[in-house]
Structures are given as C-alpha cells and as structure tokens.
Amino acid sequence: MKTYQATDRRYDTMTYRRCGNSGLLLPALSLGLWHNFGSVDAFENYSQIAFSAFDNGITHFDLANNYGPLPGSAEENFGRILKKGLATYRDELILSTKAGHDMWPGPYGSWGSRKHLMASIDQSLKRMGVEYVDIFYSHRPDPDTPMEETMQVLSDIVKQGKALYIGLSKYNEEQTQTALRLLKQCGTPCLIHQDRYSLFDRGVENGLLDTIGTNRIGMIAFSPLAQGLLTDRYLNGIPADSRAAKSTGFLKQEQVTPEKISQVRQLNKIARQRGQSLAEMAIAWLLKDHRVTSVIIGASSVTQLKNNLKTLQSPGFTAEELEAIDRITGG
Numbered sequence: 001m002k003t004y005q006a007t008d009r010r011y012d013t014m015t016y017r018r019c020g021n022s023g024l025l026l027p028a029l030s031l032g033l034w035h036n037f038g039s040v041d042a043f044e045n046y047s048q049i050a051f052s053a054f055d056n057g058i059t060h061f062d063l064a065n066n067y068g069p070l071p072g073s074a075e076e077n078f079g080r081i082l083k084k085g086l087a088t089y090r091d092e093l094i095l096s097t098k099a100g101h102d103m104w105p106g107p108y109g110s111w112g113s114r115k116h117l118m119a120s121i122d123q124s125l126k127r128m129g130v131e132y133v134d135i136f137y138s139h140r141p142d143p144d145t146p147m148e149e150t151m152q153v154l155s156d157i158v159k160q161g162k163a164l165y166i167g168l169s170k171y172n173e174e175q176t177q178t179a180l181r182l183l184k185q186c187g188t189p190c191l192i193h194q195d196r197y198s199l200f201d202r203g204v205e206n207g208l209l210d211t212i213g214t215n216r217i218g219m220i221a222f223s224p225l226a227q228g229l230l231t232d233r234y235l236n237g238i239p240a241d242s243r244a245a246k247s248t249g250f251l252k253q254e255q256v257t258p259e260k261i262s263q264v265r266q267l268n269k270i271a272r273q274r275g276q277s278l279a280e281m282a283i284a285w286l287l288k289d290h291r292v293t294s295v296i297i298g299a300s301s302v303t304q305l306k307n308n309l310k311t312l313q314s315p316g317f318t319a320e321e322l323e324a325i326d327r328i329t330g331g
C-alpha cells in the first residue's frame, strides 16, 4: 500500500463544535476504534476507514488501552496507520485514549489508581508511537480508589506533557460534580465527558447532561447507533459479517429482539420520509442538542462511514417528528 496523503479538500464539509468553554474544537463526527481495528480485523480495510475519515474532516480518533481484541491491538494498529502517512498530520489530529477497564493481570491492571493510570498512559504512547495524546480519560469511576488520587494523577499526566486535556467516561452526575471540583483544584480543568447516548439509551438525560451544560464542559456521545441497531443493518435478520454475529462483538444476538426491530422499523420509516437513512437521523438527533460536542461513530467499512457523514447535510427536526420519535423509543 502506498503512503497516505490527505486530500487538500479535507476541511470543506465538516462542522467543528466548541468543546464546552475550552479552546478546543472537535468535529461533529469523531471516529471510534473500539471495534473493527483489532488484531482480528484487516489492516487494508481499517486503514482506509481512518484515512477516509481524515479526508472528510474527522480530526478526532478515539481509542482506549484495551480496544482490540486483543487488548492493546487497536492502539498498535493505529500506530501502524500513523506510520503509513497519517502521522504527517499529527498537529491536525486529536487522539484520545483511556485507562480504567481491565488491561493486564494483577492488582494494577485496572481501575483508577495512580499506579494503573501512570503505567497505562506510558503503554498507550508506546503502542501508538506518539509523544502525547490530546485527551486522556479515566475510562470509568473507581468505587474503591479515593477520587482525589485519580484526579491528581490525571492532572499530573497533563503536567508531564503526556496528555493535553483530561476527560471522564461513564461518571454519573454526582461523581462528575466531585471530579470536576477536584480537577479544578489540581489546576487541570476537565475538558469533556464521554457517555453512552443514543435514541435507545437516554440515561444521560436524567441530570448528567444538565450538569455538563451548567459546568460548560464538552460532551461526546458513544455508541450513537446503539452498536448498529439504529441502522438498517438488522432489518432482515443478523448478517454474518455484523457485530451481533461476531463472537468478539459486544452487541449480542439476544439484544436484537423482535421488539427492538419493530422500533427500528418505525424509526426507519420516519428517516425515509425525511429523505435520509436511519443512521443519519440517529446521529442528527444527537447533534441537535448544543451540549453534545461530538458523536463518536464506529464503522466497519468506508461505505458506512460515508453514509454517516451525510448527517452533516441533515434537515432539522419538526416538533411532530420529535414527538413521534419519542413515542417509538419511549423517550
């Protein structure tokens, strides 16, 4: 494969949104490497997805220490993508990684201790072959480590120049409020909160999104397509190459229930009436809230990526459409 060279037109169509009250702009769509970039996947395919993303203005790539499978392989493979030419554009890229889920054996391979987070950021930098990441996240709150310790080490990682900004993932409203206060005290204000948010997963609407808005930090939504359910992927059964069919996927066949598919069919009908795919509508629905800075999509092909990018031309929603969507999803 030839060395990658980005197109000169990469900034023509993407929209960039300010991340809270920070200086950082993020693309409305970011690309996540949780699935499709592991050692079980094909370099030719996933490198094209990454290159195509950047060619379309997706400057933000979201990783974590444990993404794969095998754990660590998504970071290693992203390092290979950088070597194939993307690294030329390092100053145009926002790379994030995380630590806090199970990564290596023993008492230091997980959660939120100083020991785990310091070791993990060093491993991540090595795997990707970069000197720093732009955003480093605590991947989940640790019920047993004092939050003071976790926030202090996140701040120290920034002060050591290994990350530019700090993010929190899956902290609930109360934990977020405490973490924001502690990070401020450490002199490293939180940049962004990352949580699951989609038409099917509305948990952040119970207070967390308000806390994020009031504190003027960014919000980035993961699994915006409910891992593929909010697309036309499962309308006619479970395709053999889909996430639900793969043993390594986190979407399980049991989650593709007749009730879910009935909801998907009704949503799909509204999307078609709006002249777009269900995936486009599901992403546009998230981006209508100004508190949502960016939506991290996953894609197993360039075709899916390009379909999702069409969201940028999405029409707004009428009150009737929003009501109908809420009726279907129980939102």
Ligand code: NDP
Pocket (backbone or CB within 6 Å): 031, 032, 033, 034, 035, 036, 062, 063, 139, 169, 170, 194, 195, 221, 222, 223, 224, 225, 226, 227, 228, 229, 231, 232, 233, 241, 242, 243, 244, 279, 296, 297, 298, 299, 300, 301, 303, 304, 305, 307, 308
């Ligand atoms: P999505 O909800 O966007 O699901 C992605 C999957 O949906 C794809 O792999 C593909 O499934 C399918 N898909 C995508 N676009 C289309 C399309 N246009 N038409 C049909 N099918 C489509 O996101 P993910 O669940 O992958 O999560 C995105 C990112 O969020 C992750 O990569 C990660 O960076 C982050 N994340 C963070 C977490 C955290 O704890 N902080 C947890 C989970 C995710 P298929 O493979 O079947 O083709």
